[in-house]
Amino acid sequence: MTAGRFVTFEGGEGVGKSTQLRRLAAWLKQLGHEVVTTREPGGSPRAETLRNVLLSGAAKRFGPVAETVLIASARADHVDHVIRPAIERGAIVLCDRFTDSTRAYQGALGGVSAELLRTLEQVAAPGVAPDLTIMLDAPAERGLARARRRSGEGAVADRFEAEDAAFHERLRDAFVAIARAEPERCILVDAEGAEEDVAERVWRAAREKLGLAMKETGA
Ligand SMILES: Nc1ncnc2c1ncn2[C@@H]1O[C@H](COP(=O)(O)OP(=O)(O)OP(=O)(O)O)[C@@H](O)[C@H]1O
Numbered sequence: 210m211t212a213g214r215f216v217t218f219e220g221g222e223g224v225g226k227s228t229q230l231r232r233l234a235a236w237l238k239q240l241g242h243e244v245v246t247t248r249e250p251g252g253s254p255r256a257e258t259l260r261n262v263l264l265s266g267a268a269k270r271f272g273p274v275a276e277t278v279l280i281a282s283a284r285a286d287h288v289d290h291v292i293r294p295a296i297e298r299g300a301i302v303l304c305d306r307f308t309d310s311t312r313a314y315q316g317a318l319g320g321v322s323a324e325l326l327r328t329l330e331q332v333a334a335p336g337v338a339p340d341l342t343i344m345l346d347a348p349a350e351r352g353l354a355r356a357r358r359r360s361g362e363g364a365v366a367d368r369f370e371a372e373d374a375a376f377h378e379r380l381r382d383a384f385v386a387i388a389r390a391e392p393e394r395c396i397l398v399d400a401e402g403a404e405e406d407v408a409e410r411v412w413r414a415a416r417e418k419l420g421l422a423m424k425e426t427g428a
C-alpha cells in the first residue's frame with residue numbers, strides 16, 4: 210500500500226490557500242491518487258461547530274489561551290476522524306491551515322507560549338505532522354483585498370479579518386519565520402501574480418518534495 214501524505218496550506222488572510230489547494234487536489238486526482246481535502250478550524254462535523262464559535266468572535270473574550278485550547282479540541286476530533294484514517298489508508302490529505310496557523314495567530318500574535326503550543330499539538334495530533342507545508346506569501350494588504358472581493362462589498366469581516374493592518378503584517382512575518390525555521394518541511398511560495406502562475410509554483414514544490422509519480426492503474 211502507498212504511504213499516505215499530509216500536506217498543509219498556510220499563510221495570511223486571502224492569500225490564495227483554498228484556491229491553490231483545490232488546484233493541487235485536481236492535479237493529484239488526475240494522477241490517480243486518492244485525495245482528501247479538509248480545513249481548520251473545522252474539517253469534521255463536531256470541529257465545524259467549534260469553527261463557528263471561533264470565527265464569530267464568541268471565544269475572543271476568553272483570551273488567547275482559551276481560544277488555543279478550543280482550536281486544539283477541534284483539531285483532536287478532526288485528526289481522529291478525518292486526517293489520520295485517510296493517511297492510514299494511503300490517501301494524500303490536503304488541509305487548509307493547521308498547526309502553523311495556531312503558532313502564528315495564537316502564538317506570535319496572541320502571545321501564547323511555544324511550550325503550551327507544543328503540548329497541545331502533541332495532545333491533539335499525536336504522531337500526525339505535515340510532510341509538506343505550502344506557505345503562501347504576499348503583502349498582507351493584497352490578501353485582505355482578495356478576501357474582501359471574495360466576500361463582496363459590505364460583508365462583515367470575521368474575528369481575524371477584522372484585525373488592523375499592523376496585525377496582518379506581523380502575521381505575514383510570523384508565517385515567513387516559521388517557513389525559514391523549518392525548510393525541510395515548508396516551502397515558501399510567492400503568492401503574487403496570476404492564479405495559474407502560483408499554481409505552477411505550488412505544483413513544482415509538491416512534486417519535488419513528495420516525489421510524486423503516476424500511480425499504477427493496473428490497466
Ligand atoms: N493569484 C490570485 N490572483 C487574484 N485573485 C486570486 C488569486 N488567488 C486567489 N484569488 C482570489 O482571491 C480570493 C481569496 O482566495 P482564497 O479563498 O483561495 O484565499 P484563502 O487564503 O483561502 O483565504 P482565507 O484566508 O480567507 O481562507 C478568492 O476570491 C480567489 O478567487
Ligand SMILES: Cc1cn([C@H]2C[C@H](O)[C@@H](COP(=O)(O)O)O2)c(=O)[nH]c1=O
Binds near residue numbers: 249306307308310370
Ligand atoms: C487553524 C487556525 C485558524 N485560525 C484563524 C485564521 C483565520 O482567520 C480563520 C480561519 O478562516 P479561513 O477563512 O478558513 O482561513 O481562523 C486561527 O486563528 N488559529 C488556527 O489555529
